[in-house]
Amino acid sequence: MDNLAAGGAMGVPFNVLYEVIKEVVVKTKMFKPLLKDLDLTIDLLKPLIDEMEKCNKVLDDPDNELKGIKVQMQKGAVLIPKCSEVRLWNIYKQYKYTNELLGLKSSLRSFYEILHVQVARDVKKTRVELGHIGTIVQDTHTTILEFAENVQQNLVIHTAVKVQGWGAVPVGAPFTVGVDIPLRELKTKLLKDEKVTMLVLTAPGGCGKTTLAIKFCEDYEVKDKFKENIFFVTVSKKSDDRVVKELYDCRGFEFPTLHNEVDVVKWLQQFRIEVGKNPVLFVLDDVWSGSESLLQKFDDFKLPNSKILVTSRFRFPRFGSQYILEPLNIEDAESLFKHSASLGDQSCNAREDIMRKIIEHFKGSPLAITVVGRSLCGKPVESWLKRASTLKGASILNYEARLLDGLQSCLDAFNEEEHILKECFLDLGSFPEDQRISAAALIDMWAEHELAARSLANLLITRKEKKEADGYYSEHFITQHDLLRQLAIYQPKLDANNKRRIIDKWGDNLPECLTGQKHQPIKARLLSISSDGVFSTNLDNIELAEVEVLVLNFDTQNYALPEFVVKMDKLKVLIVTNHGFLPAELCNIQLLGSLSNLRRIRLERISISSITKNLIQLKSVKKISLFMCNIGQAFSNCSLQISDALPYLEEMNIDYCNDLVELPAALCALVNLKKLSIANSHKLSALPEEIGKLVNLEVLRLRSCTDLAKLPDSTRNLKKLKFLDIADCFSIRELPEDFGGMTSLKEINMRKCSRLQELPSSVLDLEQLQEVVCDEDTGDLWELFSPHLRNLHITLVEENVNLNWLHKLQ
Numbered sequence: 001m002d003n004l005a006a007g008g009a010m011g012v013p014f015n016v017l018y019e020v021i022k023e024v025v026v027k028t029k030m031f032k033p034l035l036k037d038l039d040l041t042i043d044l045l046k047p048l049i050d051e052m053e054k055c056n057k058v059l060d061d062p063d064n065e066l067k068g069i070k071v072q073m074q075k076g077a078v079l080i081p082k083c084s085e086v087r088l089w090n091i092y093k094q095y096k097y098t099n100e101l102l103g104l105k106s107s108l109r110s111f112y113e114i115l116h117v118q119v120a121r122d123v124k125k126t127r128v129e130l131g132h133i134g135t136i137v138q139d140t141h142t143t144i145l146e147f148a149e150n151v152q153q154n155l156v157i158h159t160a161v162k163v164q165g166w167g168a169v170p171v172g173a174p175f176t177v178g179v180d181i182p183l184r185e186l187k188t189k190l191l192k193d194e195k196v197t198m199l200v201l202t203a204p205g206g207c208g209k210t211t212l213a214i215k216f217c218e219d220y221e222v223k224d225k226f227k228e229n230i231f232f233v234t235v236s237k238k239s240d241d242r243v244v245k246e247l248y249d250c251r252g253f254e255f256p257t258l259h260n261e262v263d264v265v266k267w268l269q270q271f272r273i274e275v276g277k278n279p280v281l282f283v284l285d286d287v288w289s290g291s292e293s294l295l296q297k298f299d300d301f302k303l304p305n306s307k308i309l310v311t312s313r314f315r316f317p318r319f320g321s322q323y324i325l326e327p328l329n330i331e332d333a334e335s336l337f338k339h340s341a342s343l344g345d346q347s348c349n350a351r352e353d354i355m356r357k358i359i360e361h362f363k364g365s366p367l368a369i370t371v372v373g374r375s376l377c378g379k380p381v382e383s384w385l386k387r388a389s390t391l392k393g394a395s396i397l398n399y400e401a402r403l404l405d406g407l408q409s410c411l412d413a414f415n416e417e418e419h420i421l422k423e424c425f426l427d428l429g430s431f432p433e434d435q436r437i438s439a440a441a442l443i444d445m446w447a448e449h450e451l452a453a454r455s456l457a458n459l460l461i462t463r464k465e466k467k468e469a470d471g472y473y474s475e476h477f478i479t480q481h482d483l484l485r486q487l488a489i490y491q492p493k494l495d496a497n498n499k500r501r502i503i504d505k506w507g508d509n510l511p512e513c514l515t516g517q518k519h520q521p522i523k524a525r526l527l528s529i530s531s532d533g534v535f536s537t538n539l540d541n542i543e544l545a546e547v548e549v550l551v552l553n554f555d556t557q558n559y560a561l562p563e564f565v566v567k568m569d570k571l572k573v574l575i576v577t578n579h580g581f582l583p584a585e586l587c588n589i590q591l592l593g594s595l596s597n598l599r600r601i602r603l604e605r606i607s608i609s610s611i612t613k614n615l616i617q618l619k620s621v622k623k624i625s626l627f628m629c630n631i632g633q634a635f636s637n638c639s640l641q642i643s644d645a646l647p648y649l650e651e652m653n654i655d656y657c658n659d660l661v662e663l664p665a666a667l668c669a670l671v672n673l674k675k676l677s678i679a680n681s682h683k684l685s686a687l688p689e690e691i692g693k694l695v696n697l698e699v700l701r702l703r704s705c706t707d708l709a710k711l712p713d714s715t716r717n718l719k720k721l722k723f724l725d726i727a728d729c730f731s732i733r734e735l736p737e738d739f740g741g742m743t744s745l746k747e748i749n750m751r752k753c754s755r756l757q758e759l760p761s762s763v764l765d766l767e768q769l770q771e772v773v774c775d776e777d778t779g780d781l782w783e784l785f786s787p788h789l790r791n792l793h794i795t796l797v798e799e800n801v802n803l804n805w806l807h808k809l810q
Contacts, residue, residue, distance in 0.1 A: 035080070038104065076104050102777055168250065169232045169283075172214040175339055178332035178366070179208070179215050182325055186216050189321060190281075190307050191225065198299055198308040198320030205483045206367030207325055209311040213283050216309065222281070226307075229280040235287045236433060236482070240264050240294045242555070243284075245581055247271050261293075269301045279305035286482070287312040295319045327364025334359065336366055340373025354384045361391045367483060371407055407487045428480055429488025429502050430528035430551040435579060439476035440625060440653070444573050444600045445526070445549050472677065472701065472725075502528045525549065529562075548597075549573040555580045561588035571595050578605035583630040585610040596620055602627065608634035615640040623651040631657050635664035643669035651675040658683055665690045677701035677725075684708055685731075692717035703749075704728040716741025727751040727773075734758070740765030749773045751797050756781070764788050771795055 079100055189196050201209050216222055217230050233246050241258040244267055251274070258264050272280070282298065287310050298308050299319055308320070315322055328336065337343075337355050355373075362368040376384055427445055431437045488502065501524040527544065528551040547568045552561075557580065565571070565588075574592070578584040586606050592598060593616040601618075602625040603611075612634045624646070631654070635642055649670050654660065660681045667676075668690035676697060678684060685707040692714025700721055702708060708729050715721075716738035724742070726732060727749045733756060740762030750756070751774055759781045763769075766789065772782050773795045782794050 035083070035101070038076075038080075038101070079104065169217040169230055170210075170214055172218060173211055175336075176211060176215065177336050177339075178328045179212055182212055182323075183215050183219065186212070186309075186323060187219065187221060189323065190216075190309065191221065196321050197302055197306060198295070198310065199323055200310045200312060200316050200320055201323050201325060202312055202315050203325035203327075204365075205313055206365050206481070207327060208366050209325055210285055211366075212325060213285055213309055213311050217281070217283060226279050226281040229275055229278055230283070231275075231281070232283040232285065234285045235291060235294065237288055237290075240291075240297065243294060244268050244271065249581065251275065265297055265300075268297055272301060272303055272306065280307070282306075282308045284308065284310045287314070287316075289314045292316065292318070328366055328369070329364065330356075330359065333364050333366075333369055337369050337373045340370045341377045348381070350381050351384055354388045357388050357391065367481065368407065404483070404487055407484065426488045427526060427549075428478075429485045430526060430549075431480075431485075431577075432530050432553050432579065433480065433482040433485045435553075436477040436479050438604075438627065439473040439478070440627075441575050441577075441602055443473055444575065444602055444623070444625070445551075447600075472679075475679070501526070503530070526551070529553070544568050545570065547571055549575075551575045551577075553577050553579060554584070556584060557582065558585045558587070561586070561591050563588070563591065565591045566594055568595065570597055572597050573600045573602075574598060575602045576604065576606065577602075580605065583607040583628075587614075589614055590616050592616065592618060599623065601625070603629055605629065608632075609637070612638040612642075615642075615645045617645055617647075619647060621646055621649060623653075624649060625653040626655070626657060627653075628656045629654075631660045631664075633664070635666045638666065641669065642666045643671070646670060648672055651677075653677045654679070654681060656680045660684050662686045663688055663691070668693045670694070671696060673697055675699040675701075677703075678705060679703040680705075682706045687712050689714045691715065694718065695720065697721055698744075699723045699725075701725040702729055707731055710734065711736055711739075713738060715739070718742050720744050722746045723748075725749040726753060730754050732756055735760055735763075738762055742766070743768065745769050747771045747773070750778055751775055753778055759785065767791075773797060 083101070186199070186201070190199055201213065203209050213232070217232060223230070231247055231250060233243055235243055238246075240261070241264050244258065244264055248267070248271060251271070253271075253274075258267060280303070284294070284298070287295070295310065295316060296319075310316070310319070327333075334355065337359060341351075341355075343351065343355075358372055359369060362372075372387070376387060424442070424446060427442065428437060430445075431441075523546050524544075525546065526549040527547045530553040544564055544567050548570050550565070550568060550571055550573070552559075552575065555578065559576075559578065561576075576586065583605050584607065586603070587610060589611050592601075596619075598618065598620050600623045601621060604627040606626075607630045608626065609630070609632060615638050617640065638645065643666075650672055652667070652670070652673060652675070654677065656679075658681060660678070661683050662685065663678065665688040668688060671693065673694050674696055676694065677699070679701055680703065682705065684702075684705040686709070687702075689712045691712055695717060697718050698720055700715075700718070700723070703725050704727070706728065708726075709731050711726075711732070713736045715736060719742065721742045722744055724745060724747075728751065730752055732753055735756070737760050739760050743765060745766050746768055747770060750772065753774070754777065756778060763782075763785055768791070769789055770791050771793050772779075774782065774797070776796055779794050779796050782792070786792050786794065
């Protein structure tokens, strides 16, 4: 309590409450469980308030944001001593003070979550726009996304799941083998040898370099030495200036303007000076050949106590020391394979023999061993024997060719029933390596082609907790190992009739597949183009009439839809993703006007005003998703009425759009809308009364709109609404008096609506209500009405602190 005791603005009321709780919890038995909860909460709040005090002092920032919590602390300091005076016979006071303690506990818990936001903002010296979000990777059932788990980030011991932002250390794999000795040797070189400032950790792809680097960052000695000064950047094929911007973003510094190489060097040196006052560790992961200039920039400017760990398939002999990561030994490889194939202690001799053959074939590659092991999990011995037979004759291939060959065998092994899984996995290659892939984008891709004929319910991600009632996947992401993406891109070489084309950055030099066959249209259902935005738009000689899904990836401030889009007569899905830091301007939107089959549009990190000022009619579009876009007043200043532009729109998703303060009333003219989802838009504070005009709405999601204070009274007119989600809207204090007017409601999700003190009596009119998902405090409110709502089931969820939305997304 030293920092708080110094007497900061928050220090006095916090200290009083802290000491009162500590004293009373020992003396009082009657309210002991509640007081212990408060004691735990106050301990959680202590470091956050301490940090806020320091940040406010440094930034000379008034503590207006903390007035609410100050008031609650002062009330608590008065309330808690009264609890120690209550006698057993005084039932009224027991009831009264129990409710008041519950209210205090709920308020402090809410403030605990809010302070996480405010600490992050103050440390970054500004209110950070929560446009970059956390990646949530969920476990899956026996589905395509279980297969994706097998061949993506969760798949390996030596492949990482990235759930934090630029510069943050990724979360490591839950199961690892064979890393103890390499980890010890890395620590000896980087921590104890003062002459070593840069170390290149090298091995072929799929050997576990990234996993080892993460383990190094997670090691106690390493964290103790470098503390918060550990920066983990996945370099891959990124430009030097992109890497520098990611470092600045990680620290919350303003992005520097980088015009040339001189600027890159200047700002990299400035960054290292800023953070280099204490020991600092830079991890440059997955550095490709051709990135020597980046390594040179880091190597040229050495600082005391500065260490650089590089992971790469390439050795870079000019830079620093080298550490060659060896393949797994037999014992570790067998342990990994058994874990991946879930063999346990019940494996038969035949399986043991095949396992050893696979391990020998792949020379201890953890990636290949894991993929093959998981693909054989639960399969009969005959499948194992068949798989082993496919490995013959591959020994002449080099290491990576052998890896790809082995991974290919996993795809080839799918039977007719599993063919759909293979198709869906190959679609994952449409997205750039080392970038998170939105499950919602995948669902859009799959829902509009022949795969929809099968049960998509078996293809969707499921949560460990309760499954979403309406199939909400905007908070789910996966990443992919670059070798696995290479496998997807490798398919056209194996099959001339492949249904997808994946084209990486091509600038003004068009790929041969687009220019080499002037009179042969590409027979691709899916076309993915990752571009630097500097490409020709005059492609009159190209025919792309069969394309149904177009995925455009870019990293530039201005992007024009390519002219050849008008030739895509069968286009059903358009996914446009800006992988830059700031929302990009998108032009040529008028090209979509002639596409009569276009059903779904997904835009990520796009300035919507660049579209709405030239808005056109899109009669066929049924669904629009806006992810991390700048919206502002875009829909209020359209060149065309939004209801005329999108007359048959049925679904709109707005996720992580942090400049959205009030939902534009113009959107309420979309009378055919059945689903409106606005999630994690933390500045949204109001909904228009016109929302009651959306009479066909069946799903309304307002999840994690933390500033939203109330629901409009006009929601009573939403007679067809079946599902309402206001989870994590902890600024809502009351529901409309006519809340029960939404008579078709079947499910309400209101987890962590902790400031809600009562329910209107009109909830008795919700006769079709079947389930309310909430926490314990809100559950008590519903219990009062449950005897009169015969179909109602109250599902209580644990009051765990979930701040995934605070993390930023790579």
